[in-house]
Structures are given as structure tokens and as C-alpha cells.
Amino acid sequence: MSPSDSEGRRSGSAAGTGATAGARSADRGAGGLHVGLLGQFGVEVAGAPLNLRGDKRRALLASLLLNAGSTVPTAHLVERIWGAPPTQANRSALQVHVARARALFEHHCGTPLILGGNGGYRIDLAEEQSDLLRFRALVGSASDAAARGDREARTELLIRALGLWRGPVLADVASPVLHARDVPPLTEELLRAAEEGFGGALARGDHERVADQIRPIATDHPEREPLIRVQMIALYRSGRPSEALRVYARTRDALVERLGADPGRELQETFHGILRGNLDPPSEHGPARPPGHDAHRDPLTRIPRQRALVRGAGTPAGDAGACAGADADPGGPAGRCVRAEEPAPDPVRPPARMPGSVTPSELPSAPAVLVGRDGAMAELDRLVDPRGGTPGSVLVRGPAGAGSSALALRWAHAVAPHFPDGQLYVNLRDGDGSPRDTAEVLRRLVRSLSSGWHGTGILDAEDAAARVRTLLARRRVLLILDNAATSRQVRPLLPGGAGCAAVVTSRNWLTDLLVRDGLRALPVGALPPGAAVELLRSQIGADRCRETVLRRLAHLAGYLPLPLRMAVAWFDTNPHASGSELVRSLEEADPARGVTPTARMAAVLRTGPGTGRHGRGEVPVGADPPGTSVGQASYVRLSPG
Numbered sequence: 001m002s003p004s005d006s007e008g009r010r011s012g013s014a015a016g017t018g019a020t021a022g023a024r025s026a027d028r029g030a031g032g033l034h035v036g037l038l039g040q041f042g043v044e045v046a047g048a049p050l051n052l053r054g055d056k057r058r059a060l061l062a063s064l065l066l067n068a069g070s071t072v073p074t075a076h077l078v079e080r081i082w083g084a085p086p087t088q089a090n091r092s093a094l095q096v097h098v099a100r101a102r103a104l105f106e107h108h109c110g111t112p113l114i115l116g117g118n119g120g121y122r123i124d125l126a127e128e129q130s131d132l133l134r135f136r137a138l139v140g141s142a143s144d145a146a147a148r149g150d151r152e153a154r155t156e157l158l159i160r161a162l163g164l165w166r167g168p169v170l171a172d173v174a175s176p177v178l179h180a181r182d183v184p185p186l187t188e189e190l191l192r193a194a195e196e197g198f199g200g201a202l203a204r205g206d207h208e209r210v211a212d213q214i215r216p217i218a219t220d221h222p223e224r225e226p227l228i229r230v231q232m233i234a235l236y237r238s239g240r241p242s243e244a245l246r247v248y249a250r251t252r253d254a255l256v257e258r259l260g261a262d263p264g265r266e267l268q269e270t271f272h273g274i275l276r277g278n279l280d281p282p283s284e285h286g287p288a289r290p291p292g293h294d295a296h297r298d299p300l301t302r303i304p305r306q307r308a309l310v311r312g313a314g315t316p317a318g319d320a321g322a323c324a325g326a327d328a329d330p331g332g333p334a335g336r337c338v339r340a341e342e343p344a345p346d347p348v349r350p351p352a353r354m355p356g357s358v359t360p361s362e363l364p365s366a367p368a369v370l371v372g373r374d375g376a377m378a379e380l381d382r383l384v385d386p387r388g389g390t391p392g393s394v395l396v397r398g399p400a401g402a403g404s405s406a407l408a409l410r411w412a413h414a415v416a417p418h419f420p421d422g423q424l425y426v427n428l429r430d431g432d433g434s435p436r437d438t439a440e441v442l443r444r445l446v447r448s449l450s451s452g453w454h455g456t457g458i459l460d461a462e463d464a465a466a467r468v469r470t471l472l473a474r475r476r477v478l479l480i481l482d483n484a485a486t487s488r489q490v491r492p493l494l495p496g497g498a499g500c501a502a503v504v505t506s507r508n509w510l511t512d513l514l515v516r517d518g519l520r521a522l523p524v525g526a527l528p529p530g531a532a533v534e535l536l537r538s539q540i541g542a543d544r545c546r547e548t549v550l551r552r553l554a555h556l557a558g559y560l561p562l563p564l565r566m567a568v569a570w571f572d573t574n575p576h577a578s579g580s581e582l583v584r585s586l587e588e589a590d591p592a593r594g595v596t597p598t599a600r601m602a603a604v605l606r607t608g609p610g611t612g613r614h615g616r617g618e619v620p621v622g623a624d625p626p627g628t629s630v631g632q633a634s635y636v637r638l639s640p641g
Contacts, residue, residue: 033109035065035130038190039166041173045108052104056081057097059175064114064123066170066182068130073120080178131164132186138164139193151200158197162213165190168220191217191224198230207237218247222254225267232267236274242417244274249359249420275387275418360422360448363480366413367406369538371561372531376524377411383520384501386415386478391501393494393517395510398524401598403561404505405482407524412480412503419478419501424448426493429483438489442468445493449477461492469496476500487512526559535561539568545579553579556586558597566601 032046041062043050052058063080064072078086078094098121102112115122127133138161145153169183169190194217198210211234218224218231228251235244248271252263263271273279370377383394398404409425416423424445428436442464449471459467476499484490484506490513494502504510504519513519527535532554536545545553557563570582585604 033125033129035068035125035132036166037062037065037130037132038135038164038169039171041170050104050108054097055174056093057101058173059178060094060097061101062170062173062175063178063182064121065125065130066132066178066186068123068125068133071118071120071122077121080175080182083175083177131166135161135164135190135193139189142193142197152204155197155200155204158193159201159213162190162194162197162217165194165217167216191221191227195224195226195230198227198234202230202234202237207234210234211238211240222251223258225251225264229267229270232270232274233279236279241274241277245271245417245420248274272389276389277387359420360424360477361416362425362448363412363416363423364409364425366410367403369535370403370406370410371535371538372527373403373407373410373524376407376522377414379522380407380411380503381415383522384415384503386418386501390498391418393502393519394504394522395513395519396503396505396522396524397509398505398507399560400507400596401558401560401562402524402526404507404524406561408480408482408503408505412478416478419476421475421477421499422449423478423480425480425482427482428485428489435485435489438492439464442492446471465492468493472500473497474499479503481505484508484510486510487516491517527561527564529554529559532557532559532564535564536567539565540571540579544571549579549583552583553586556583556597557601560597563597563601566598566605570601570605 034044036042036044041052041058043052043061052061059081060077063077074091074094075086078084078090081094081097082090084090098114098116102114105111105113113123115124125133127137138157142154142157142161145151145157169186170178173179194214198214201210210230214227214231214234218227221227228247232244232247235241235247248263248267251267255261255263262268270279380394380396384391396404396408412423412425426436426441426444428441430436439459439461442461443459445468446459446464449468472495474497477495477497479493479495479500479502481490481493481502481504484504485508487510490504490510494517502519504513509521510519514521526532529551533547533550536550536553540550553567554564557567567582571577571579574581582604586600589600589603
């Protein structure tokens, strides 16, 4: 006599009438019994959790409840409880666990719940007693709605079904065999419903709802690219493009680590569409689908695709039709477009990254206040096009004190999310004002891009430059090359990949870079007089200086940001002095040492209070007048003379 037959006899009349007993069990427990399988495992009776103690008993009940309504063979249960083939010993132990579980249910529910027969055991439940059964019923109703052509009802039913999914299925049940054989098919069933349900909700415009509800599921399954694509589009259409780019970066890293593969073409196209900001709205007429394609079951059928027409900078969204037939000219003037019939170039694909690698984020802090540079910021956006598939590189040129570095850093922080593979910063001038050695800079870039690889000492300049280009290939990285002296110093540092951009700041017109390397130029000069006065007023305070004094100070500073900030520093270190005293000191400065507004302000600061290093003031010095960046590296201790 088999153990299941013996158990069946002990169940009395239920042994021969399993279906009837199951119906009675469901009827008696419908008002109080509820089983949770789509997340942590739990059983509730009348709203109170049932204490299911013991890993083996929990594995037994989870296996039976996953297959509610079907007889589960004894061998199947033994494998999931003990992870081994059936033996007489574990068959006997199984009978003991079944008997104790029956006694527990009999005590709390008034029915043993577990039935024996046909070489195994079974549990019969009503739909409302199990989150899994309820989920499948809602998905079935969604299929019926799709067959009727009712997309709204289908989507709403799927979203309701997904609301029952509370996390990784049976994550707290200790059964390797169960998790290897039974959980993956159920998880696949849940993920298909998620892709279809959230895809349908996205197509009808529920962007914020999808962005919020899809997050925990997508986080647990980063390798599920269709689901990630829905999440990215939902975030983008909810006005959260930076979050969408971070999701892509995490997904790419997870795919490399788990599968050793880059994201697929669909996901990469979505990534670049977000960068360009040109994802189409939902369309009733999507691209052609292969024969036999079931549009109702494809969650991406009505998800917005990228525009076939890529507008150049400055082209209004409503003028897309006017660009049809225009020649591709990404570097040309505003309004030029890519031909709609030409296929878009392959997206920039990031290289495989080693697990544990760190994305470089080397930008120094941006200036707290940047006055009068809105136009320059907009022009940098236009010239670089950080949202485009192939951003450009720019030379920001300005005289000493014009704030070229401050402008570049403020802009770099603003666009950093569009360069998810990293942002690199290099000051190309040493503390004494001399140009840094290019080979040394290249080796540092290799270390930054290789997560601190220390084998750079053997690389000469040519090898290091080649290594940098290799590391930047198929990545999307922003380089800020600050305080460049010559074109020869900069050229080996420029990225070769189409997805990277470089912003070079310099006091000089590096025309060789403009001619030979195709960099665009952005001249930066003095601030408008009103903006210069406003900068002083906002930092010093309106009650500290009369308006006429502020205007005179702005004029003596040449309306340049750096000497203006140095004037603010003078006020901070001379709290009891008046603005007229600073004006008088600037007008009396030695012309031989104050040939520029920045140098004149520095000469005045040299005589300031002893609050600098070693009790002396600090001013930027070097072979030339102080540079555009006021940082620790550009300061030296004042000499007494």
C-alpha cells in the first residue's frame, strides 16, 4: 500500500471523492483562507498569518499550492523537499510532514485541506483563495478582452493582475529544486504579463503610472530588455530623462556581468532616442510586423519608436515635415536634417566592462554663481549637442579671468546624465603655470578609464594615446580639458569614438584644433556691465557699497568674472573696510605689475590681511597673469617683497 493510498483512507469519504472534498474545502475556507505565492510565502486564516514552521514543511506546502487543483506525485515532492530521489526513508518522512500539515489546517480552517490519491497529494483552492489563481484568472480575462478587440479592458486587467506580484516568487522558501524548476516558468509568466500590461498602459499615455509601478519589477530583472525599454520610455515621457539614462547604465552593467553581452539594438536605439529627445508619440500605424505577428500580445507594438527624421539643433519640433529630403549635416547650421529615408547610423555601443568597475565622475564642483552666461551655456548646448548620437567637441576661448573654466564646469555638470559612461576632468596647467606633460596626462586618463589600473608606467605617449582611444571607443564620455596651452598638447587627448565629446578651455585661439580636428569655437569675454554689477551686489550685499562704487569696481575689474570674485574675496577679508578703499587701491596699483584687471586685483590682494597660508595672503601667480580657474593648484604663497 502506497503512503498516498494510506493517507487517502485516513481522509474517510474524501479519498474517493477528491473533487467533492476540494469543493467543500474551498467553500468552507473561502471566507477566511488566503495563500500568498507571488512574493514571500504565507498562508492567512481570517486575516491572521498561519505559523508554518520548518523548511521542509514550507517546501511541501509551497509545492502543493503552486500546483493547486492538480495531484503532485510523491517523487516530485520528495525532490523539492530533500533535493534527492525518493527512498523509503524520505517517503515515510513525507507522510509525517503531510499528517502534521493536515492537523494544522484542520485546527485552524476546519478541514485538512491536503488530499491524497493517485500516487501523490493535492490541494484544491478557489480562485479568491490564492494570489496565483487570481492572477491567472485576470490574465485569462485580459486575453478574452484582447480577442474582443477591447485594448483598454485588456490593459486594465493585466495591471490589476500585476498588482498581486509582491516580489521574487517564494524567495523565503528553502528549496533549490523548487527554485530551479518551478519558479522560473512562473516568473516568465509574470514577466510576460508585465511587458504586455505596462506596454499597453504606456501606449495609452499612463507614463507616470507605469514609471512608478514598473520600477521594482525592472530592478529585479535588469536582463529583461523589453521591460527595461518600457521603463526607460515611461521615465522619459514623465519628464525624468536622467533617471531613464541611469536605468540604461545599470542595465548595461548587469548584462555585461551576467551574460557577457551588450544591450540589444532596440534598447540602444531607445537610449539614443532619449539622448536626442526625439522619441515619437504613440502611433496607430507602427512599422510592419512579420507574418503571424500577434499585435495584441506584443507590448512594444504601440510603444513610441525613434523618429526617422533627426532634426539639427535649432529646428522646432513642429517643423519636422519641412526637413524631409534635407541632406544630412550634423555639423552644419541650425535647421539641417538627416534624410528620413536614410538609415540611422549604428548607435554607439559601450564596451564590455569588468564587474566592479567604477564609472569615472571627476568633475570639480561647479561655481555657485554664474552670472551673465546664459547665452554661452545655450551656445555650448548647440555646438556639442549632448543629447545627439554623435556629440561634438568645442574650444572655449577667453582671456585670463573671463571664466572659461567656470562656464565649462557649470555646463558639464548640467549635461553629465547624457554621458553615463563617465566625465573626465584634466587641468592641463601645473601649479607653476607651465603646461603639463601630455604623456603624464594620457597615463592618468588610462587609469581613470580602467578603474585605477596601475600598469601605466610602461606606456609612452603614443601607446597611452592609443590606449585612451581604445577605452573610449563605443563609450559615451565627456572630457573637460582645462587650461590648454597649445594644439599639440591637446590633440592626443581628443577622443576618437563618435559617442564622446571634449570641451577644451584656453586663453589662446588653438586654430590648429579648429582647422585640422574640427572643433567648434566659443569665444568668452567680459560680462555685460549690468551683469558684472549684479554679481558684485549679490555677493557683497547692497548695503555694503553704493551703486556708484559697485559700477566703478566692475569697470576696474574689466567686467571679468575672476577679478570680480577676487574683489568679493577682498571684502570678505576686510570686513570693516569700504568699497571706496578698494577702488583707491586698484587705481593706485603699480602699472608695471597690474597690466591686466586680474593682475591689478591680484596685486591689491597681496597687501591684504594675513589670513592665507602661514599667515600670508594668497594670490594666483604664474608665468602669465592668473588663469581662468581659481583653485588650490593655481595659488602659491606670497613672498614678503
